[in-house]
Amino acid sequence: VETNRIEALADGVFAIAMTLLVLEIHVPRLPPPVAGAALARALLALAPNVAGYAVSFIILGTLWIGHHNHFHFIRRADRTLLWINVFYLACIAFLPFATALLASYRDQPLAFAVYGGTLLLAGAFLYAHWAYATTGRRLVDPDLSDAAIAAAKRRIASGFAVYVTATLLSLLSTAAALGLFAVMPLVYMLPGRVDRHLTRP
Amino acid sequence: VETNRIEALADGVFAIAMTLLVLEIHVPRLPPPVAGAALARALLALAPNVAGYAVSFIILGTLWIGHHNHFHFIRRADRTLLWINVFYLACIAFLPFATALLASYRDQPLAFAVYGGTLLLAGAFLYAHWAYATTGRRLVDPDLSDAAIAAAKRRIASGFAVYVTATLLSLLSTAAALGLFAVMPLVYMLPGRVDRHLTRP
Amino acid sequence: VETNRIEALADGVFAIAMTLLVLEIHVPRLPPPVAGAALARALLALAPNVAGYAVSFIILGTLWIGHHNHFHFIRRADRTLLWINVFYLACIAFLPFATALLASYRDQPLAFAVYGGTLLLAGAFLYAHWAYATTGRRLVDPDLSDAAIAAAKRRIASGFAVYVTATLLSLLSTAAALGLFAVMPLVYMLPGRVDRHLTRP
Amino acid sequence: VETNRIEALADGVFAIAMTLLVLEIHVPRLPPPVAGAALARALLALAPNVAGYAVSFIILGTLWIGHHNHFHFIRRADRTLLWINVFYLACIAFLPFATALLASYRDQPLAFAVYGGTLLLAGAFLYAHWAYATTGRRLVDPDLSDAAIAAAKRRIASGFAVYVTATLLSLLSTAAALGLFAVMPLVYMLPGRVDRHLTRP
16 A cells, blocks of 8 residues: 555645634624724634634644654555554544634633643554554664654654643643643744754664 | 546545534534533533544545555546546535534434435445446456455445445434444454455455 | 646645535524424425535536546646636636525526536636647647547537526526536536547547 | 645645635525525625635635745755745635635725735745745755846745735725735736746746
């Protein structure tokens, strides 16, 4: 089984999930005549939705780059890998709902639990994806180093820590939890250079 | 006619149908102030929709893997194969509607008939796809074994049996029918290894 | 400029337009308790929407196959061809709206005019696409025969005749016009074999 | 990191954003019996939405062609380029919302500011994309000429001028600003030939 059609399906699901996020931002319906100040207030009220759009888009970008990097090393696919991908993509495609829920109920820890839980499940399947492919170098190059395999695992696992922390933090302060979700992708952007150095010597 | 653009269109339709499933799960609209318990109840009421999302996503995954496997053996395409693909994809793209209908009316045998009927029609076109391509080795390798062709046919036909059984079962018990639809993809996941062994020796 | 990214964008737009058609079929909202007979009536009332879905899906299939066949012969792209493609795809992406309008107002000639006009415009850009690419063998193989170029033009032009006839027919009988739109793709399916023989000797 | 999966994700996001634009044009809901004249008035009232669809589709086409042209020269990708692409695509996927807002509030300078601001941000990321890839010939061919790099930069920067002018113009006359947004893609279509001559000698 070739990996390129898995990648095509994944690229499609990511592209659609990213683009569907915008459907959860609704154009305000104001009764005419519309005053500029009323429209400004209505648009300001959408700020959490726009912030949710931006954060989820960037988190999807992070997950897409992670998935993309796996296929830099994965040479073959089997039925198990195919199914791990299907489960992973089911989490990705669910994220627009979780984002809309969080934007609507951003003072409710339960909304954070759904959002964080979706990301945690996605991360778990991404971890399983890498672990399955690399155990005994099952579907990757035989000369892929142990250090590279472990570095990629640590990278995914560090995401778990952030998702769980943010979800628990929402019980104390939903504002702090929102901030953590917003900051997280930045962390992935910066030390990526170090990781890449480790994984592709 | 090359097969790669058929595969690209199919990957696109599958990716979109999978992702559109989530649009049928609506964020609950609760009047403020929102109590955590009220949100929990509203989310619990969405459980059948989430279950429908998960089951349909996995069934789409099964059908995508099946379609994907065909193109592992199909070498050329002609206009008839192109049209069988268009009809097949029309069934796939209809599944988000059938899923939303079943999630809304899960105690109505008619909703099961629409859902099961959509899957049955998709299965019929998938069967026609394989039968047309392999009859007289029309569009496949001449050395593809009779056993491999028959095994793939049996695999698709076994799906028919499940769809028809689940639809009829819904007349007696809609809960049992739901359970059968949910369990079916698991069956496809497990004996897949046996089938693959038969079809790619 | 390579043609493969134009094809990728086109495959994406076709796949999405095909799949969005289903969003115009809304799950009926019945007040509980729901009787089986009431659901059956509500689903029967959706029959024109389902028929519109099927017809538009198949028409999109026809147009996709036509566009696909062009790129079998087109070797290069330039900025003009790129723009003809963008205009063509704008018509394709508009078809879900035209389909929903026709399903809602199937007794109104104006709805037929919008639907037929969208197809006519799409056909005009498809004709321009082929004429631009083949004039002086600008972007195709120099040895593509005049007969093949003319046959493909006739094929697109015959579509014009059907769209205009169906739109005008709707002024006399909307039922007959609907029938003509439904039958048209069948015509494209059957004589396709003859045309292909002409265009690829 | 290969550039082909970035292009696949971008083609997907562009195709979906283009196609989602049509979801903002809603089929009018008229109470039966429907008179032809009432439907005609209702469709005429949709004219700004259809115009917005056409203009945004063509602007997306312009941006897609620009992005497409970059990858004609970019040979490699690194994490920074990946992230610039993610930010760029976040702007692209936001455009259906900005278009719907402008179609609903086309007499409000604020709606123009959102629309123009989205395009300006998209243009800024496109500029950053090209500047990052070409500085020190980081990710492009070493023999790409300075003139070609500068010409592509000027082309993107000229878009900035139009977006800013149209947004400011909306403070004086929203009709003139609409006209400028509608005319702008035409400008990109025509002198493109000159630019291409400069960038690909």
